[in-house]
Amino acid sequence: MRRAADHLVQVFAGTHPAEYVEDVLGTVHRRFDGRPVRDFVPILVERIARGELTAKAAAEAAAPSEAPADVQPETATATHPAATAKTAPGTTADTLDSSGRHSPEIDRPLRMWPPRIRSKGFLSLILVVAVAVVAAVVVVNIRQEEPPPPPPPPLTIVRGVIGSEKKAFFEDPRVLKALADKGVKVDVEPAGSRQIATSIDLGRYDFAFPSSAPAGELIQRQRRISTKYTPFSSPMAIATFQPIADLLTKAGVVKKGPVPTFNVGRYLELVTTDTKWDQLTDNTVYPVNKNILVSTTDPRTSNSAAMYLAIASYVANGSTIVHGASAEKDVLPLVTQLFTSQGYTDNTSEGPFNEYLTVGMGPTPMVWIYEAQFIDAATRGRIKPGMVLMYPSPTVLSKHTLVPLNASGDRVGRLLSTDPELQRLAAEHGFRSGDTAGFAKVAADHNVPVATDLIDVVDIPSYDTLEHLLDGVAKSYG
Incomplete structure (x- = not known):
């Protein structure tokens, strides 16, 4: 689990603070409390946490497009209390990591996206699909962890x-x-x-x-x-x-x-x-x-x-x-x-x-x-x-x-x-x-x-x- 946490902190360094990544990982891990089979729990936890963190990043990237076109926000509050940034006039809000650096994965001007993709409906659809995929992964993996049927009685x-x-x-x-x-x-x-x-x-x-x-x-x-x-x-x-x-x-x-x-x-x-x-x-x-x-x-x-x-x-x-x-x-x-x-x-x-x-x-x-x-x-x-x-x-x-x-x-x-x-x-x-x-x-x-x-x-x-x-x-x- 420690290795999984270190890996996800590096992957999402540009979008989520390390503390948040570890909180998500811990929350997912607790879902498997009491399960009898423990061999693959770290793999399942990492997979589910990655899905949730990815969905969260996608949702944050979609949020600025909902502001009216003639209103330019002077500041943007980061999703996490540890991350804040100011935007220059005429630009969209950037997402900063905990050190104030731009993330190479998320740092894209939304104005470069086609209007159809920038629409609220399309971005909402992406978010719904991402959440559905994560939910399916959670259900499948939990079902796989169900205990096997009891053996037949001895002859x-x-x-x-x-x-x-x-x-x-x-x-x-x-x-x-x-x-x-x-x-x-x-x-x-x-x-x-x-x-x-x-x-x-x-x-x-x-x-x-x-x-x-x-x-x-x-x-x-x-x-x-x-x-x-x-x-x-x-x-x-x-x-x-x-x-x-x-x-x-x-x-x-x-x-x-x-x-x-x-x-x-x-x-x-x-x-x-x-x-x-x-x-x-x-x-x-x-x-x-x-x-x-x-x-x-x-x-x-x-x-x-x-x-x-x-x-x-x-x-x-x-x-x-x-x-x-x-x-x-x-x-x-x-x-x-x-x-x-x-x-x-x-x-x-x-x-x-x-x-x-x-x-x-x-x-x-x-x-x-x-x-x-x-x-x-x-x-x-x-x-x-x-x-x-x-x-x-x-x-x-x-x-x-x-x-x-x-x-x-x-x-x-x-x-x-x-x-x-x-x-x-x-x-x-x-x-x-x-x-x-x-x-x-x-x-x-x-x-x-x-x-x-x-x-x-x-x-x-x-x-x-x-x-x-x-x-x-x-x-x-x-």
């Missing part, structure tokens, strides 16, 4: 444990933004769906989101919770390669069509007879001495393996849902063989599917997956030519079930189930949500043939039956 952090196949959905920036717009930030940790229901400490989370109704039902029983949400679902499917699909078509396992289907009954015949890949007729694409098996996850921890067991037990039980100890005992040897013959199995469906995407058909010619995983990979450009999606016949629908553990978890369950934007984004990740048209469009846009009408879908066994079968398979692992 509510909600923690959940989810089936691994939903990890990409919850990491999508668009999903994060849609939730943030509703005031929520969701932090998730992936795990096997059966693991979520049986061994994970849920006390650290606000919601549990396994990939099946049985796992959700177990959590509800254990924690005595009646509320659940099923925001989307996904049928079980098989990811394979075109040469394998062609080979199994000749073997009567795969039926070609707009959407290839995998005959589970014919497949189980090959398993029970210990048929190897190199024993298939005309096998030149995968002549290896290995059992014909679909790669799955670990049935002790993963829901997708439990869904595989549900389908296999249904077919092995004469296309009837297993119920009762006798039926359980009859099908257990076969379903156990489906798992123990594989060797190592991963805890989550993310593991074997990533191996399918990156390694090829060498170790995993057929992988048991959720339909959503294949479509989501296609949207991210990870499906290569020759990769094929098949639907087992019959199949089951995996209903992703969210169990809220408190009010925050309930809020997330409601948002995922009812918010149109989140439902649309779920469809873009391959899940079958309420946005059926969006799901069909995503699949079509990425050239993934999907079963639009799921017909050959069976129910899974009751919770208790499924647990008995899973426990029986677990015991065979030793």
Whole structure:
């Protein structure tokens, strides 16, 4: 402010005394008292003060022209008490600075100005315009100094444990933004769906989101919770390669069509007879001495393996849902063989599917997956030519079930189930949500043939039956 005062005193040395300049500067400065942002106050004060001083000088220059032409003032009183001057007869009054010198900026005989400019009306117009400009500058700068709007309230952090196949959905920036717009930030940790229901400490989370109704039902029983949400679902499917699909078509396992289907009954015949890949007729694409098996996850921890067991037990039980100890005992040897013959199995469906995407058909010619995983990979450009999606016949629908553990978890369950934007984004990740048209469009846009009408879908066994079968398979692992 001191530098601004020194500068303006020099600029207006010919028109205004230093004391007056400093008074104007101080008056303007006080207008900004109480403003929270102070960085640019000196610049704004100098700008406004300069405008007012300029307008004052213009007004003083215009004042002598108002006297009648035949009256010659003998003296002229300066605007400021510190400045006075005498005028010679026949001349207009001069403006003197505090030292009595003529100002180079204002010292012009008004008689040299054209009559039109010397008119009272024109000079008044100049004064009005100058004042308006100064007022506009004052208003704009004061408005610029208004405090910014308050920041939005902090997001509510909600923690959940989810089936691994939903990890990409919850990491999508668009999903994060849609939730943030509703005031929520969701932090998730992936795990096997059966693991979520049986061994994970849920006390650290606000919601549990396994990939099946049985796992959700177990959590509800254990924690005595009646509320659940099923925001989307996904049928079980098989990811394979075109040469394998062609080979199994000749073997009567795969039926070609707009959407290839995998005959589970014919497949189980090959398993029970210990048929190897190199024993298939005309096998030149995968002549290896290995059992014909679909790669799955670990049935002790993963829901997708439990869904595989549900389908296999249904077919092995004469296309009837297993119920009762006798039926359980009859099908257990076969379903156990489906798992123990594989060797190592991963805890989550993310593991074997990533191996399918990156390694090829060498170790995993057929992988048991959720339909959503294949479509989501296609949207991210990870499906290569020759990769094929098949639907087992019959199949089951995996209903992703969210169990809220408190009010925050309930809020997330409601948002995922009812918010149109989140439902649309779920469809873009391959899940079958309420946005059926969006799901069909995503699949079509990425050239993934999907079963639009799921017909050959069976129910899974009751919770208790499924647990008995899973426990029986677990015991065979030793």
